[in-house]
Amino acid sequence: MANQEKKFEDELKELEDTVARIDSGELSLEESIQAFEHGVALVRSLNQKLDEAEKKIEVLVRDSQGELRTTPYRVEAKNGGEEEE
């Protein structure tokens, strides 16, 4: 759960702030270039974050020892339990 790296939305916000800072015209040319490079790095990181998770649907089950483990999800899988609706 603990996410060490920066969150997507934080980075996106940072990117938007960076754009705003460059747009404000308050930065020197040097600072603008630095901010721009930072922004480009953020864009790269953001795109990477959008793609990085791998598509996977799993089911958490208990094995015979009572340990938790995951098995691939199959749509046909019926738990034979409750009906809904």
Next chain:
Amino acid sequence: MNHQGELEFGVRKPRALSVSQLVRMVRESLESNLDQCWVVGEVSNARLAPSGHLYLTLKDARSAIAVVMFRSASERLRFRVNDGLQVLVRGRVSLYEARGTLQFYAEEIQPRGLGALQLAFEQLKQKLAAEGLFDVARKRPVPFLPRTVGIVTALGGAALRDMLFILMGRNPNLHVLIRPTRVQGAGAAADVAAGLDELNRDGRCEVIIVGRGGGSLEDLWAFNEEIVARAIRRSAIPVISAVGHEIDYTIADFAADVRAPTPTAAAHLATASKEELKQRVDETAATLVGAMRGVVAAYRKDVAQLARRVRNPAAQLRQNRQRVDDAAGALNAAALRALHDRRSRVTHLAQRLRAPLDVARELRNRAARAALHLAHRLSAMVQARRVQTARAAVNLGRSSLPQRAGAHRRELAAHTEHLIGRMHRAVEMRRHRLAQLAARLDSLSPLKVLERGYAVAVNLRDGHAITDAASVEIGDELEVRVNRGRIRAVTSARQT
């Protein structure tokens, strides 16, 4: 039994009954005459005994009756039977033989007005709210772009299919971890709670959706149970509740970090649309590039403006340089003039160095001539006087005035003497002046000048002192006179 009682009371003569007999007879009489019924009243002195039996007093404005509900029945109660509650109690009246007291044995209790489930819902809601379980401060935001989403629901339910459809559609990279549970019926609530705990133990999910599709209040009941609410609150991972339809509110909804009106909506809340995000990132990236272009363009414009302004200083610089050049020229000219002045002064001095020699000679000659002239004039004058005197003597002689002649002769002698004295003084004066001039001449002597370091250069070709470099040819031999001695030099270069 009734007829027996009647017989005993009515026909036979009275005989003593044991208490037990009496109480049993009363009980039997009550039970046979009073069938099961519903009683309306207000609950007071409600007390759940450790045994699980529920005791209370049911009362109205005028009367009260003790009520007991055995554990088997009280366990099925979904709401809490609190004092003051208006209830409908179904059961039968009987006698508690141990104490001989009248008791109503309740099988079922329903709240008046509300349904039992509704009441239970309200009661639990109040209780948990009082505990702060629903506090807004406890609500955690759902992560914006979770990589793994957990789902606690029935594996075969339509809710799961709907959620998966939305989740995978919005983010094809998503990892979904499903914890199958029962969602209704006995044990469903405990299963849901265990599912939440297990997903927490697994720890991979960044957000959990717990819920099920629509159904009756009974069907959704598991999500109104305290155990589920507590499991939701206990979860370290943010929980989205998604129970039934939009109109269905459950305790789970209040406990969850976010309540989604439906499972489909929960799937939307759980993960952002990758396409939308990609678009947003692309757009922001384009804005970034645009902003940077703007900055560069602005600086370029500044530079152009500055360059235009820089041109003036350049002109200024040129002007300054010209002024420096002018000044240098002037300085040069001044230096040349000064040099020329010095040179002409030296020339002049050189001329004057030569001249005094001639001047002295000339003066001496003139003095000699003047002395000679003076002498001539003196003798002429003396001669003239002598003639005059002689003439006067003749005239005197003619007048025969010897006395006057003697007087004239003496006068003449005095005159002559005076004249000679004056002449001597005049000569003496001139001699003195000559001496003065000679002294001055001496101070102007070239030797004196040479003593001060000047030199006289004489071109040996023509013997003239050199006053003009142009008069000297390369190769001319020069004699340079200095204070002491002479130097022979050969002209190697000249500058005019």
